[in-house]
Amino acid sequence: MAEDSIQKEIELLRETLQRHNYNYYILDNPTISDFEFDEMLKRLQELESAHPEYYDETSPTQRVGGGITKNFPTVQHRFRMYSLDNSYSLQDLADWENRLTKTIDEDIEFVAELKYDGASISILYENGIYKQAVTRGDGFQGDEITNNVKTILDIPLRLKGDFPPQFYMRGEIYLNRKNFDKINKAREEEGLDPFMNPRNTASGSLKIQDSAEVRKRGLSAVLYQYVSDNTPASTHWELLQKAKEWGFRVSKEACLCKSMGEVKAFIDHWEQARHHLDFDIDGIVIKVNSLKQQQELGYTAKSPRWAMAYKFKAEKVETRLKSIDYQVGRTGAVTPVANLEPVLLAGTIVKRASLHNEDIIRKFNLHNGDFIYVEKGGEIIPKIVGVNKEKRKSDANEVEYITHCPECSTPLVRKNGEAQHFCPNEMHCPPQIMGKMIHYVSRKALNIESLGAETIAQLFREGLIENPADFYTLTKEQLLPLERMAEKSVQNILDGIEKSKSIPYEKVLYGIGIKHIGETVAKKLVKTFPNIDTLRAASKEELVEVEDIGEKIADSIASFFGNSENLMMIERLKNYGVQLAKDTQKTNTQSNILQGKTFLFTGKLSLFTREQAEEMVERHSGKNISAVSKNLNYLVVGEKAGSKLKKAQALGTVKIIDEQEFLDMIK
Structure with missing residues (x-):
C-alpha cells in the first residue's frame, strides 16, 4: 500500500473512532456496535505499530495504557483549586442567598449540578490537545497523573470546534456502581478483600503505576468547570454548553435555575432520585451563573463566595444485630464489628458496621438481637x-x-485513658505478626510491591516468615512449590526484596512498626539519631527533646528496644544489608551558601513541602531549628502563619521572608 494511502487510512480511522467516542460518551447516542468499534481500533493499532512515523499523542490507541509511572511528580496549580463551603439545610441556602444579595444588587441566576462522589482533577489543554492532568492535592499543588487519566474514555484527547488556545477543565473522576461491583467480584474470586466504596477505589486507581491497569478499572469522568485568564462566555451555563460542543462530557442533569426556589425544587427531586443513579452523589453544588457576579463576590481564604455545596442528610435505616466479631489489628488494637441483617442503605447493601470500642457498646446499651439504626457517615x-x-x-x-x-x-x-482494648501478645498473635509484615512492605515503608497481604498470609501459614527479617531468607526453592507461584512471580518477589535493601533509613524505621511512629516522626528521629544504634541508646530525656516526640512515643521506643526478639530482628536486618543508618552521601551539600544560618518554616507552604524545604536547607549547609528563639536567623512564612510569626515579630531579631525569597537565597 502506498505511503500516502496508509497515512490517509490512519487519519480516517482516528477521525472515525473519535467521532464514535463522542457519540457514545458525550451524546449518549452510539451509532455502531462495540464489536465494530473494537475492530476499527485493532486495525488502527496494527497500522500505527507498523508505521511509527505517523505517531499522534491524541490517537484513540493512546488510551489503552501500558506506560509505567514510578513516581507522580508534584505540580503547582496555576489556578488554586478551592474547596466548597457546605450547607446541610435549606435554611443554610437561604442565609447564603441573603449574603449574596447584600453584595449583588441585581437578579441572581444559579446553576445546580450533582455533586459527584469521586476524585477532583484539573486537566490542561493547549491548542485543543490534552496535555496534563493533576490531582487536587491540597488545592495549591497536586500529583501529576497524566498517563493514567488519558485512559479514561470520557476525557477527550483532541477537542473539536472553536476552543480557546489554552485553558484548564476541572471535574470529577468516579467509578460507577456496575464497574465497582465488577472489580470486587474479581477480587473475591482471587481471594482478595473487596474494596470499601467507589469513591476511595476511584481515587486509589488514579495512583496505580501501570496505566493499563487503570484502564481496566473502568473509571468515568464528568467535567464541570472551565478555568482560564480569558473566558469565551458571560455565564457558567454557557461555558458548560461550549464544553460539551468541544467534546467534554458534562453532567446532563445540571439545571439552570432562575431563583433559589427552583434550586430547592432541584434538591428535593434528587434527594430521592439519587438512589436510581448508577453512580454515587453526596449532594448538590449550586453556583452563581453570571461570571461577572462571581468575580464581584470573590473568595474567602478557603472557598468561592459564589458557590455552595448542599450535602444530603445521611440516610438512616433499621436492621437487626446478628452478632459481633472482634478484629485484631497490627498494633494489637481490638475492634468490635457488628454483623447485621443485610439492608439497602444509600444505594448499597450493608452487612457490617464498626462499633469502634467497648464504650460505644455501653453507650447504646446493646443487647443481642437488638434492632438498630444505621446510617452512612458522609x-x-x-x-x-x-x-x-x-x-x-x-x-x-x-x-x-x-x-x-x-x-x-x-x-x-485496656490502659487508663485509652478507649480500645489491646492484645499484649504482639510477638506471637497471628494478625499482629502478619499486620507488621504487611506494614513493612507497604508503599510508604519498604515498598515491596510484589508482596501483598494475601502472599504474606500464605507465607506465614507455610511457616516461612514470622517477622520482616525473614523476607531476606526466602529462596526460589521455597517459593516455587507454593500455590499460585510461578517462575516470574517468584522472581518478582525476590527482586523486590533485594531492591528494598536500598530503601532509606527513615522509611525502614517507619516500616519496622514501632508503635506511634509514623512517617513524619520517623524523619524527625533520623535527623537527631542518624542510625538505629544511637536511637536504641537514647535516653527518654534525649528523645523528648526532639520536636513532636512526647513521653508516649519515647516510652514506645524504649519498649520496642527492650524486647529481645526485636533486637534480634534488627541485627538480622543489618546483616542482610537493610539501611539502618542515614545515607550521608545523599545529604552531601550542594553549596555552603546557607552555612551558619538557621531556618524555621511556618504556615501553609505552596511552593514546596515542609520536608522539601528542610532538605534544601541542609543541602546548602544551613540548619533547621524547631522553635522561634534568639538562635533563629530566618523565619520563612507561608499562608496563614500564626503564633510563630507573631513571636518572631516581637523578638525583632529574626528576618522574616516568604517562600520565593528563600528560593532566591539558594538560587
Whole structure:
C-alpha cells in the first residue's frame, strides 16, 4: 500500500473512532456496535505499530495504557483549586442567598449540578490537545497523573470546534456502581478483600503505576468547570454548553435555575432520585451563573463566595444485630464489628458496621438481637447511631465485651485513658505478626510491591516468615512449590526484596512498626539519631527533646528496644544489608551558601513541602531549628502563619521572608 494511502487510512480511522467516542460518551447516542468499534481500533493499532512515523499523542490507541509511572511528580496549580463551603439545610441556602444579595444588587441566576462522589482533577489543554492532568492535592499543588487519566474514555484527547488556545477543565473522576461491583467480584474470586466504596477505589486507581491497569478499572469522568485568564462566555451555563460542543462530557442533569426556589425544587427531586443513579452523589453544588457576579463576590481564604455545596442528610435505616466479631489489628488494637441483617442503605447493601470500642457498646446499651439504626457517615462508612428499644425482646442478654484475644486467647488489656482494648501478645498473635509484615512492605515503608497481604498470609501459614527479617531468607526453592507461584512471580518477589535493601533509613524505621511512629516522626528521629544504634541508646530525656516526640512515643521506643526478639530482628536486618543508618552521601551539600544560618518554616507552604524545604536547607549547609528563639536567623512564612510569626515579630531579631525569597537565597 502506498505511503500516502496508509497515512490517509490512519487519519480516517482516528477521525472515525473519535467521532464514535463522542457519540457514545458525550451524546449518549452510539451509532455502531462495540464489536465494530473494537475492530476499527485493532486495525488502527496494527497500522500505527507498523508505521511509527505517523505517531499522534491524541490517537484513540493512546488510551489503552501500558506506560509505567514510578513516581507522580508534584505540580503547582496555576489556578488554586478551592474547596466548597457546605450547607446541610435549606435554611443554610437561604442565609447564603441573603449574603449574596447584600453584595449583588441585581437578579441572581444559579446553576445546580450533582455533586459527584469521586476524585477532583484539573486537566490542561493547549491548542485543543490534552496535555496534563493533576490531582487536587491540597488545592495549591497536586500529583501529576497524566498517563493514567488519558485512559479514561470520557476525557477527550483532541477537542473539536472553536476552543480557546489554552485553558484548564476541572471535574470529577468516579467509578460507577456496575464497574465497582465488577472489580470486587474479581477480587473475591482471587481471594482478595473487596474494596470499601467507589469513591476511595476511584481515587486509589488514579495512583496505580501501570496505566493499563487503570484502564481496566473502568473509571468515568464528568467535567464541570472551565478555568482560564480569558473566558469565551458571560455565564457558567454557557461555558458548560461550549464544553460539551468541544467534546467534554458534562453532567446532563445540571439545571439552570432562575431563583433559589427552583434550586430547592432541584434538591428535593434528587434527594430521592439519587438512589436510581448508577453512580454515587453526596449532594448538590449550586453556583452563581453570571461570571461577572462571581468575580464581584470573590473568595474567602478557603472557598468561592459564589458557590455552595448542599450535602444530603445521611440516610438512616433499621436492621437487626446478628452478632459481633472482634478484629485484631497490627498494633494489637481490638475492634468490635457488628454483623447485621443485610439492608439497602444509600444505594448499597450493608452487612457490617464498626462499633469502634467497648464504650460505644455501653453507650447504646446493646443487647443481642437488638434492632438498630444505621446510617452512612458522609455517605461512605456505615455506622450505628441508635437502638429501637421498643423492639427489644424481654429475654435479650446485654452484649458482653470479650476478655481474651479472639486469635491467640491472651487476656486483653485496656490502659487508663485509652478507649480500645489491646492484645499484649504482639510477638506471637497471628494478625499482629502478619499486620507488621504487611506494614513493612507497604508503599510508604519498604515498598515491596510484589508482596501483598494475601502472599504474606500464605507465607506465614507455610511457616516461612514470622517477622520482616525473614523476607531476606526466602529462596526460589521455597517459593516455587507454593500455590499460585510461578517462575516470574517468584522472581518478582525476590527482586523486590533485594531492591528494598536500598530503601532509606527513615522509611525502614517507619516500616519496622514501632508503635506511634509514623512517617513524619520517623524523619524527625533520623535527623537527631542518624542510625538505629544511637536511637536504641537514647535516653527518654534525649528523645523528648526532639520536636513532636512526647513521653508516649519515647516510652514506645524504649519498649520496642527492650524486647529481645526485636533486637534480634534488627541485627538480622543489618546483616542482610537493610539501611539502618542515614545515607550521608545523599545529604552531601550542594553549596555552603546557607552555612551558619538557621531556618524555621511556618504556615501553609505552596511552593514546596515542609520536608522539601528542610532538605534544601541542609543541602546548602544551613540548619533547621524547631522553635522561634534568639538562635533563629530566618523565619520563612507561608499562608496563614500564626503564633510563630507573631513571636518572631516581637523578638525583632529574626528576618522574616516568604517562600520565593528563600528560593532566591539558594538560587
